[in-house]
Every structure is written in structure tokens, then in C-alpha cells.
Amino acid sequence: MHAEREKGTMKRVSIIVLLVFISLVFGSYGFSQSGYQLANANLGGELVVADFDTGDKPNNLGGDFGSWDKDPNDESQSSQMSFEPQDALGDELGYSLRIDYDVDSSNPAYNGVWMKLQNLDATSYNTLNFYVKGDGQKGFTRRLKIELKDPNSAQFIITGLTDQWQKFSIPFEKFRRISNWNSLSELVLVFDDINSNPKSGTIYLDQISLSNE
Secondary structure (H helix, E strand, C coil), X not given: CHXXXXXXXXXXXXXXXXXXXXXXXXXXXHHHHHHHHHHHHHCCCCEEEECCCCCCCCCCCCXXXXXXXXXXXXXXXXXXXXXXXXXXXXXXXXXXXXXXXXXXXXXXXXXXXXXXXXXXXXXXXXXXXXXXXXXXXCCCCCEEEEEEECCCEEEEEEXXXXXXXXEEEEEHHHCCCCCCCCCXXXXXXXXXXXXXXXXXXXXXXXXXXXXXX
């Protein structure tokens, strides 16, 4: 009987030791994961929103995107998008987004491309980045309006586009009307009959990301 009691006691001790071990292992794992995420935020890791390398939708966040027109019934203005095997970072298998725009209309005209950000929490970042170039043969605007929504809309105009890839980095502070950086809903590119010159042309967009500069 004494031997059986000792056997039962040893079994219970073994179970307790095993449970304590499992708790320590999973507790350490959870701590290390949290620590990693915090360290990554502090180091300002870059978040890729869209690299277009699949040549298809959705973006890297799982969000949809597409072209839009102020007046789809006005055939004198339009915006169309497609995928082009010209990668801003030189990836031979990569793609960029081609945007053919036309705001040369006798009516008020503006159009562009929209992209869903899935209510993105961007509080770990402070800069919007992307690469842009124009098509030297088809012509292109040197000015491009960028909008962020939270769902308030804030705009910023970049200038100096060329027919070579350029990286543009816009600090969040330039989007003054955004108040909820923890819930970004949409990114929009806008061509209009005031800022776009020439009023029809083609640009390429690639490697949209957020970073902490």
C-alpha cells in the first residue's frame, strides 16, 4: 500500500511539473512575441501596402483597388488602370500599376485610382512612400494629387514627376485633416483639369508603403 501511495504521489508531482513547464514555455513565447512586435515598431519597420507584384488584386493588406471617374457618362474623360511588367525596384518578375488618365474635357473633369486600406492602424508610422514615373512617349503630368481618408479626406500634391522612377516620401503631418491614424480607410490618386498638365497621359505607380522616418 505504501508503495502504491508513493507511486500515486510521484505521478501527481510529474503532472504538476509538466504543467508548470508548459506554462513557462508558452508564457515565454508570448512575452517574446510581444517584445518582438514592440521592438519592430520602435525600429520603424516598413509596412508594404501594395507592391503589385502578383499582377492582380488585392493589395498586400487584402484591400481592393480600382479606377474611378467623376462622370462615367462623359466619354471625354476617363481613368483606366492595368498591370505593367516594369518594377520600380528592378524585380524582373515584378509589376507596377499603369494608370492612363484623360481629363481633357469641356466639362469639369477629375478621376484617378482608389485603394482600400482596411481601416489600417498606422500609428507606428509617420511617412507615406511610393514610387512614380511618367511615360515619356504618351506624356504625363508633373503634378499628382494624393488623398488619404480616415474617413476625413486630406490632400497633398507632389510635383516634379519625370520619366524615371522616383521615390516620394510624404510625412503624415502634411495630411493635416487626418485625425484617426489608427483607422485609415482609403488612399486615392487624383488627376484633375487644373493640376494635370498635359490633361491626358500615363503614369506608373509602385511599392506603396508606410515607414517610420
